[in-house]
Amino acid sequence: MTKILKKHAEIALRDAAIKNNNKGRSMTKEAITKAALCSYSIVELFCLFVEKSYPKIGRGSRLTGVHVENAYNKMYIAIREFVDSIEEESEEE
Secondary structure (H helix, E strand, C coil): CCHHHHHHHHHHHHHHHHHCCCCCCCCCHHHHHHHHHHHHHHHHHHHHHHHHHCCCCCCCCCCCHHHHHHHHHHHHHHHHHHHHHHHHHHHHC
16 A cells, blocks of 8 residues: 555545544544555445446457546445435434
């Protein structure tokens, strides 16, 4: 795992805490490392989703930015709906 990925995970965790009105959140190095590892596995899953979303094989099956963007939009909507449902559940409690 690269230092860049760890740094990005740390920034993303801190930004998420701020968006969640929790500026005082402290984080251990272990939490940052785990977040980086987990986010990397999500990137791998996304790349697999991109590949499966564009089923052409062999010659003439060039993957373009449009294909990646279409796959991203589908995956983002699914993840966003899941996160929103968690927020709704926690508000009901």
